[in-house]
Amino acid sequence: MYPAERQAAIIAAAHEDDGALSVTALSRDLGVTAETIRRDLAVLERQGAIVRTHGGARLTPGMPFELSLAKRQAAEADEKRRIAVRAVEEIPTDGVLLLDSGSLALVTASVFPDLSIIVVTNNLPAIPVLAERANISVMALPGRVRPISQGAVDEWTRHRLSTLNVDLVLLGANGLTADAVTTTIPDEAEVKRAMLLSAKRRVLTITASKIGISSFCHVADTDELDMIITDDRIRSEMRDSLHAAGPDIIVV
Structure with missing residues (x-):
């Protein structure tokens, strides 16, 4: 899975779970290391899509969910x-x-x-x-x-x-x-x-x-x-x- 595909999957997972994300769960579900997930979260944070939290992230407050x-x-x-x-x-x-x-x-x-x-x-x-x-x-x-x-x-x-x-x-x-x-x-x-x-x-x-x-x-x-x-x-x-x-x- 390419980084862009993985990052899209991360946002989709947040939509399915009230906006919350866990590094451990994403690592398990996507079959990559926790460090890879952290890099993806850093990219998504720079794009304004998420806010990092301890152990994970959440969708940016006030940003409506976007469908595919x-x-x-x-x-x-x-x-x-x-x-x-x-x-x-x-x-x-x-x-x-x-x-x-x-x-x-x-x-x-x-x-x-x-x-x-x-x-x-x-x-x-x-x-x-x-x-x-x-x-x-x-x-x-x-x-x-x-x-x-x-x-x-x-x-x-x-x-x-x-x-x-x-x-x-x-x-x-x-x-x-x-x-x-x-x-x-x-x-x-x-x-x-x-x-x-x-x-x-x-x-x-x-x-x-x-x-x-x-x-x-x-x-x-x-x-x-x-x-x-x-x-x-x-x-x-x-x-x-x-x-x-x-x-x-x-x-x-």
């Missing part, structure tokens, strides 16, 4: 498809689009029209989907792949993004309030922030179940967005609050 990409793909499928279909209407002709990682972005890739555009993405599962379109040029961002989202998120990713100037970003998030766009770990927040800063237009695609939630790490103020596309489960008062912050609100 496969499980998120199955959840809210109808809402995600409606959001995705509306989102592709914003794609510029003969332009450059930046596509975020995550399950909603992957659904969006699946409904892309075959336009003559460049798509830059850190979303590894979306790359072969987009590459099937003859007229789309796909550029993959470099970097360490986060197993749970299958997106590239590290300093290599951020550095490449800092050199880009794109027409539109389709961004995802784990939480949205009238004040802020948020996500779960610092590395991912920094990559999303770099995406936002590289784009002329900034569109957030998000299911209504994540609206009103504040996740662990700040990505952007809500008034930095040009548009939010969500589904019709959004509460009317939250829609009004988001609109008052500045972005256009599209409900599908």
Whole structure:
């Protein structure tokens, strides 16, 4: 088992056990030494996913549990498809689009029209989907792949993004309030922030179940967005609050 796979298994184990982790139990269950587990925990702590404790670790306080990409793909499928279909209407002709990682972005890739555009993405599962379109040029961002989202998120990713100037970003998030766009770990927040800063237009695609939630790490103020596309489960008062912050609100 590679380190990234082992670290994903550690986070999965925490989700199954109320956020608590034991070095001894992980060593036994994963068939590696306690020292190997401690190194994995150190990596996950630097990513902001866990906090070390005596004899183990626990999930970072206030950070919502994240499901695997496969499980998120199955959840809210109808809402995600409606959001995705509306989102592709914003794609510029003969332009450059930046596509975020995550399950909603992957659904969006699946409904892309075959336009003559460049798509830059850190979303590894979306790359072969987009590459099937003859007229789309796909550029993959470099970097360490986060197993749970299958997106590239590290300093290599951020550095490449800092050199880009794109027409539109389709961004995802784990939480949205009238004040802020948020996500779960610092590395991912920094990559999303770099995406936002590289784009002329900034569109957030998000299911209504994540609206009103504040996740662990700040990505952007809500008034930095040009548009939010969500589904019709959004509460009317939250829609009004988001609109008052500045972005256009599209409900599908």
